[in-house]
Amino acid sequence: MRILMLTWEYPPFIVGGLGMACYGLFRGLSSLGVTVDFILPVKEDVYFEIKSSDEADHPRIKSENGEEAKEQKKPLEFFKVMYEIPEEGAYASLKAFIVEVSKSLGVPSREPKLQVPDEVISRLKYLLLQGNHMISKVSLYTEKVLRIAQRLSFDLIHAHDWLTYPAGLMLKKYFNKPLVSHIHATEFDRALGFGHPIIHEIEYLGLNYADRVIAVSRYTANIIKEHYFVPEEKVRVVYNAYYAETKSSQKIKKFKEPVVLFLGRLTPQKGPTIFLELAKKVLERTKKVRFLVAGAGEMERELMLWASSLGYGAHIMFTGFLKRAEVERALSLADIVIMPSPSEPFGIVALEAMHFGCALILSKQSGASEIVKSAYVVDYWDVDKMVDIVLELINKPELLKAKQEEARREVQTFRWEDRAREVLEVYRELLS
């Protein structure tokens, strides 16, 4: 079986969790005998191929005509998309948006062999001409995919997140192959509500005109059913899993006090303000703890001003942007990791934190909380409850230790091979 994967990230081109998820999934699939070809947004006209799981770390780089590209003289150049939260949506409400979209495009039928109508293709082409810098990158990528795909043979298209949906839909139309749209995060998560109308529309089309949709959690599946009216029978939930890159994940003690860590982009979606609220309330009760905000993002100044105004000296610290190796060091010296996201489709950081032996508090509004049993699961707004948990863990070192060991053990049960089998099942449904 040969799958053409469309994704925006793959190590070392990583911005967020998407790259980590694709790495795990592709590696898992290749271990089951699936050949994975994938196209990344790099400037050079190349695609990548993984035939066996040991190639996942260094996929073959192939030129357009299918030959293995010679030793790259210089590193591939990646075109990044910087997501920005829209100031204001063009539509007054989600309802207005859906009404508008279904008026122009109709509601997709529920027939089993769903075709992509011409109007949808011309609508996509129109959307890709809407000159903002994010969309123009997507447009570039779509052209690149269409060019390269002509030379490739594949049984099925698997597209990851909205950035690749236009390319996925066009391939489906032109090559008449089944399309699986994988949703790792919706625009509702990123914007914490209604976001860019163009992105919403692309998500709507990409999910509704796909043959199957894979959501990374029940939480996300519910969002797309509720807001994009994706029919239940088309949606499958496949959770993320974890491949340990480092074998030894020894804990490092940097401070005498326990360290409570927030790790993620400093953007409203990840809930850093909730973390600071928690820090404030815990520090009112005890100073025997340090809070660490790790990551960069548009909220950095605002968060630093707030944190410093609490006057707790170096008990609330900021690291700025962390490189990959530094992320691992931060996790190995953290005792407790909080993921207070108000809307998190999955949250792969949670699994990583478990690997490094961190006790976890997850927001109920995260996909990871559906499967991680060793974590404390709390509504993201219930700061007081998080405070009680943190205080208890600080005051009972043996409990903290037990929780950390439990996490370390549990993460080993989240295996990408199992997830890949579930995805393979989806492929078989479509190809039989």
Added chain:
Amino acid sequence: MKVYIIFYFQVHQPFRIAPYSFFDIGTGKSYFDEDLNRAVFNKVSDRCYIPANNLFKELILESEGRFKISFSLTGTFIEQAKLYRPDVYQSFVDLWQTGGVELLSETYYHSLASIFDLEEFVEQVDEHIKLMKREFGHEATVFRNTELIYFDKLSDVLINFPNLQTILIEGADRILMGESPLYPRWSANHAHLLLLKHYKLSDDIAFRFSDRSWPEWPLTIPKYVRWVKDLTLAEGQGRNLYLGLFMDYETFGEHQWAESGIFEFMRHLIRALLKEPMIDFLFPSEALKTLNFTPKTLSVPTPTSWADTERDLSAWLSNPLQWNAMKSIFDLLRLAKEKGRWDLVPTIRKLTTSDHFYYMCIKYFQDGDVHKYFSPYPSPEVAYKYFLNIIADLEEQLED
């Protein structure tokens, strides 16, 4: 009636901190950026200290002592001069030995201890007085606080040092309420004579000299001399006038580059002023004995300084990053003293230097204004992060 010109120059270098990341905590990495501090010191030495010292020495000698200036040399400056440029140190010693220089007292570390910890303030002043005695054999009688920060309470605290009779302060509009900065005042408690900076004529040299958008540019010798002489027009009672020209020593060659002609301007300006019979140069300590009138009392309930257009503490304490960092370092210093960790005290004191907090100032940073120009860090947030990491490292050491 005389116009007395009092030149005062601030000579200071901070120990700038290293890019100290979170992961450097506990590694024993040095807090201070040795290479950067040496590079800055060398640059400023070559552009400013050496040529300016040579110029002023020449003027003092050729005027046979009629031309006079005063300096405050901070402890951190002296340490760096000895460490990086012994020739610069020697050059200041030579200048001092001409007899045309008065040395003032200030906090050894150029800190805001006067705002956060008065006991520490007294200790830092004492340390500086001892330094001046040791290095120059000089017993200071004039005080000037970090960046000319002054408020009534400061004079009360300085009573601890009976030798100190005079304090230099900013002639800020809001304390003078429209009155002239040319007349010295008594402090609110009448313990000290206050000499005021004439910020218009000081800043004409320090800030505007090479500013081509300034309507008075180019500043010529006759123009400036006339401005000085015109000061007497408003004085009808024959009282002596005290013109405080207080500025950063780096004005010469660093803020105003040599190419702007600042050195030649100063050379010819001083010579021209010396020719005016009604104008004399004065050491700050000589103001007291030349008074021919009884000074008024001046109350300064809240701190003034010479920094930024606000002339208050906002350059160092206008956002919570600065407050949290400054409060933490003084807390840490108290703790170190309580625990008797005298091995750490000098290092912590170097972190009380006001410059560290100046780099965290947000209010003007975007405009590429002076804060940005002087900062070795890409942003106030970065300066804050490094500083806080160092504090965390020190806290760990103090817990041992």
